[in-house]
Amino acid sequence: MSRSTTDRIFIFAIRCFAGLNALVVGLILVFMAKESWPVLQHYGLSAFFSTSSWNPLEQSFGIGPLLVTSILLALGSLVIGFPLGLLYGIFVHFYAPPKLQVLLIRQAEIISSIPSVVFGLWGLVVLVPQILTLHPPGTSLIAGILILSVMTWPIVALNFISAFRHFPQDQILASHSLSLSKSRLIRQIILPSQTRVFYSTILMQFTRSLGETMAVLMVCGNVVQWPTSLFDSVRPVTSNMALEMAYAQGLHRSSLFVSGLILLILVFALIELSLFLKKTVTNV
Amino acid sequence: MYRDRLSLLSFLSVIVLSATSLAFLGNIFSAGLPHLTWSFLTEEPLRSGREGGIAPILVSTFLIVGLASVLAFPICVASAIALTDRDFLPASLQIRISNFIDLLASVPSIVFGLFGNIFFCQILGLSFSIVSGALTLACMAIPIMIKVAEEGLRAIPNDIKLGAEALGLSKFTAFIRILFPIAAPAFAMAIILGLGRAMAETAALLFTSGYVDRYPESLWDSGRTLSVHIYDLAMNIPGGDDAAYGSSTILVIGILLINIIFSMIARNWKVRSL
Numbered sequence: 136m137s138r139s140t141t142d143r144i145f146i147f148a149i150r151c152f153a154g155l156n157a158l159v160v161g162l163i164l165v166f167m168a169k170e171s172w173p174v175l176q177h178y179g180l181s182a183f184f185s186t187s188s189w190n191p192l193e194q195s196f197g198i199g200p201l202l203v204t205s206i207l208l209a210l211g212s213l214v215i216g217f218p219l220g221l222l223y224g225i226f227v228h229f230y231a232p233p234k235l236q237v238l239l240i241r242q243a244e245i246i247s248s249i250p251s252v253v254f255g256l257w258g259l260v261v262l263v264p265q266i267l268t269l270h271p272p273g274t275s276l277i278a279g280i281l282i283l284s285v286m287t288w289p290i291v292a293l294n295f296i297s298a299f300r301h302f303p304q305d306q307i308l309a310s311h312s313l314s315l316s317k318s319r320l321i322r323q324i325i326l327p328s329q330t331r332v333f334y335s336t337i338l339m340q341f342t343r344s345l346g347e348t349m350a351v352l353m354v355c356g357n358v359v360q361w362p363t364s365l366f367d368s369v370r371p372v373t374s375n376m377a378l379e380m381a382y383a384q385g386l387h388r389s390s391l392f393v394s395g396l397i398l399l400i401l402v403f404a405l406i407e408l409s410l411f412l413k414k415t416v417t418n419v
Numbered sequence: 420m421y422r423d424r425l426s427l428l429s430f431l432s433v434i435v436l437s438a439t440s441l442a443f444l445g446n447i448f449s450a451g452l453p454h455l456t457w458s459f460l461t462e463e464p465l466r467s468g469r470e471g472g473i474a475p476i477l478v479s480t481f482l483i484v485g486l487a488s489v490l491a492f493p494i495c496v497a498s499a500i501a502l503t504d505r506d507f508l509p510a511s512l513q514i515r516i517s518n519f520i521d522l523l524a525s526v527p528s529i530v531f532g533l534f535g536n537i538f539f540c541q542i543l544g545l546s547f548s549i550v551s552g553a554l555t556l557a558c559m560a561i562p563i564m565i566k567v568a569e570e571g572l573r574a575i576p577n578d579i580k581l582g583a584e585a586l587g588l589s590k591f592t593a594f595i596r597i598l599f600p601i602a603a604p605a606f607a608m609a610i611i612l613g614l615g616r617a618m619a620e621t622a623a624l625l626f627t628s629g630y631v632d633r634y635p636e637s638l639w640d641s642g643r644t645l646s647v648h649i650y651d652l653a654m655n656i657p658g659g660d661d662a663a664y665g666s667s668t669i670l671v672i673g674i675l676l677i678n679i680i681f682s683m684i685a686r687n688w689k690v691r692s693l
Binding site: 257 | 423429430433442497518591615653660
C-alpha cells in the first residue's frame, strides 16, 4: 500500500515514540548498572550477600538487613491489606445497598489517591506515638506494615469490585436457581474463578510496597538492623538509598546503586512472573 | 446481614477500614484546615517553612507537574495508537512494548529519582531543575496514562476505523479528524490521571528538582513541590508539623478536585460512547 509522505512520517514518529518506553527501561537498567560497576568490580556481587551488616564506610556491604526489611514490609502489608481489601470489595458488591456502594467506592478511590508523604506524616504524628505506648521506640516495622496496608487495601478492593462486576450474570442466576446461599455463591463459585485477579493484584501490590520509599522512611525508624521483632526500628532498601545518597561518595555511592539494582531486578522478575501467570492461568 | 461468617467478616472489614480512613482524613483536615488562609497561599516561607506561606512552592508544583503532563501526553497518545493499531506495529512487538510499559510502571520511585539525577541532571547537564523533575515525573506517569488512553482507543467500534480506511483516508487524517475527537474524553482522563500521579510523587523529585523553597527564576532553576515540602517539614524541620499539615491539606484537596473532574469526565464518556 503506498502511503502519502505525511503518513510515512506519522507512522515513523508513532513507532519512535512507542519505542521510547522500551528505551527508558533500557536506559534505567544501563545507568543503574554503570553506577554500580565500581564497587562490583572491586568487591564483587558476593560481598553484598556474604556479610550480615551494612556499613559501607567500613567496606561492609551486606544488604541482608535492608532486603529482608523491604520484603517483610511488603509481605506484612499484603497479609493485612489484601484480605481486608478483598472483604471490603465483597461487602460493597454483594451486600451493600446501592447508595452505600457508591459511598464506599468513593472512599476507596479517595484513599488510593492520597500521596504517600501524607500517609507518612499521619503515621509519624498519630500512629507512631500510639505504638510507642505499646512498645518503644514507636517508629518500627509494624508501623511501616500498617501504613503500607492502608495504602494497599483500596486498590485491592477496587480491583475486585471491578472484577465482580464483570462476572457472567448467567452463572449467578444458575446458582440462584439451585438455591445456593450467597455465601456459597461467593466462596465456591465466584472467588475460585478470580485466580487471575488474585495473582495480578497480589503481585502488583507486592511490587508497589517493595518500591515504596517515603511513607516507610518516615515511620520505620531508619536503623539498619536485622528485624527481630515487629517493634524494631528498621530501614528498607528504598529508604536507605534515599537517605544515604545525599552524602555518599565513591564506593559507598556505588554500593547504593547496587542495592537499587538488586531491588529493581527483583521487581522486574516479579512483573515478568505475573505476565507469565496471566498467560497460563485461565478463569474457570 | 449477620447470617453467616462471610457477611460478618466483610462487614467488619468495612467498619475497620472506614474507621481508619475517616480517622486519617479527619486528622489531616482538622489539623490542616486552620492553616488555609490567604496569606498561607500567597506568602513565601519564613524560618525554613515553619512560618509564612507556600506560594513559591505552589508555583514550582504547578510548573513541574504541568510540564510533566505536557511532555508525557504525546508519548502516551503515540504509544496508545501503536498498541491498538496493527498497521503501526505487528502484534508481537505490541506485546513486547506492552511488557516494557508494565516494567516501567513497577520501577521504584527512588530508582526513578536516581536515574533522573544521573541522566537528566548530570548527563544532559540540566542539574537540579524544574525541567529535570518534569522529565522524570513524565517517565513515571506515562505507564498509567497509556492504560487509560489505550482503553479509550480500543473502545472505538471497529467499523469506524475500517470505514475510514475504506474511504482512503490517511492514517494521520483518520486519527486527527475521527479517532482523536472520539477518544478525547479518555485522553483527558489520561492527562488528569498523570497529573494526580505527578502531584503525589516525592522521592523522585528529591534528586532531580531539588530542595529550594524560593520562587524559581526559570524552568532551569531548582524548585520544590508540595510533596517535597511536606517531607522536609515533617522530617528535617523541628516544629514544622503545623505547616506540614497545612500543605498536606492543600495537596489532598488539589488531588480530590482532580479526581472529581476525572469522574465527571468518565461519566460523560460512558454516556457518549456508542
